[in-house]
Amino acid sequence: MATDTLPTRGHAAKRLSILDAGARAFCREGYAGANIDMIAAEAGVSRQTVYNHYGDKDKLFAAVVTEITQRCNARSFEVLASFPDQPTDLEKELTCFAERLIVNCLCDQDGKFLRKLIQREGERHPHLFASWRNDGPGKVWSALAARFARLAYAGYLDMENPDVAARQFLALVNAELQMPALFGEKLENDRLQETAACAVKTFLRAYRKREMHTKEPAHLESALRG
Amino acid sequence: MATDTLPTRGHAAKRLSILDAGARAFCREGYAGANIDMIAAEAGVSRQTVYNHYGDKDKLFAAVVTEITQRCNARSFEVLASFPDQPTDLEKELTCFAERLIVNCLCDQDGKFLRKLIQREGERHPHLFASWRNDGPGKVWSALAARFARLAYAGYLDMENPDVAARQFLALVNAELQMPALFGEKLENDRLQETAACAVKTFLRAYRKREMHTKEPAHLESALRG
DNA sequence: ATATTTTTGGACAGTCTTGTCTAATATGTC
């Protein structure tokens, strides 16, 4: 789990290793089901070391949540920064954006971990997830809504409520991912691309501005609508 | 939990009471976190009675899952039977259908219980959820897809892949429900209706047939699309 | 009213888990 830039031996490395093992165990078994011996074994560390680093199970859990949350948020906003603000081919670029979203936020290790943790323990430890809610997806949603609003203003999209559109965009992107995510199946690359393409296609069918870019055939439009 | 038609005293009543208490406890605490004493107390029954009825914790869990699954499936197909096959006002009727879906399948006790159980223990007890997958949402999806295909054939909708459309429909309906569901918030009635309306509106913007009902202005269509 | 079934409360052994403690070992620093 520890990437190349992170310490691979020594004190800090063990700390990280424990954190990652804790994340895996808590996700797989739930808070009650995961035990310290398991986590220590999975981290390749003695039980005492876990206690040395994190004090007790509750503190370890809290550390896991905040750490993974931070990683996820960082990734989310990184991906968000690549939103196509001045697209030349809107569908294509939005599809690529959706793919990045899926790969980096929805399907990556930390993302899956965090969603499972939230699903499993969200009700039980509401305070821990306040930051997730306020600084994580909540912010991603509104940031995404702002991007869509800009695209609408620039004449690419036609929507009344960018907030709703943003939530729907994410829902569509997630649509085909629900089942696999629930059962821990892995997603092949081409299925992923198809998912993104489907979602964006439907999103644009609903929200793409329907007037011509060149000329407004208003009479044809009204004839078709009437 | 036991409705009026079900026994409210005697042997069978206790059995049901235990089942419901088990469902609540397993959802709230997870399999490992829920303990028999808790369930017995919540069911208003002694611990021994739980063992008399269900043998052990594993069997109780299995019974909870299959029972709740059956209840949910029954409801799902009941709602599905009310799908507007010959709509006079498609948007209105589809919105009502979506509301029924939300109320009876997504937001009702059993539905919430089951989704939580799946999220919490799906990976851990894959065999238990096979039926959920095969007889539950899986069947609902394909049945819904068949309804959409019929609407498309009847000229109300315009879609290439009814399966994808069905999944997207459910995803859109769910879009605004994710957060509240995750944190156990309850949904006000007007927010629910707005959610359904939003989802259906977007769905129809994407998939409503754009040709006239009376005559096919094929040349105009191609001119507009080209 | 009596017989049968069900439920109850409590005791119980066995197991698992947490968190502490200790003495020995490893790791890294000066």
Added chain:
DNA sequence: GACATATTAGACAAGACTGTCCAAAAATAT
């Protein structure tokens, strides 16, 4: 090499939970 710090394995007490057993009490049926 000597020293400080981090880590290890293992023992340990305290508590929680499961699943069993049993005799008394309650509910139900005959």
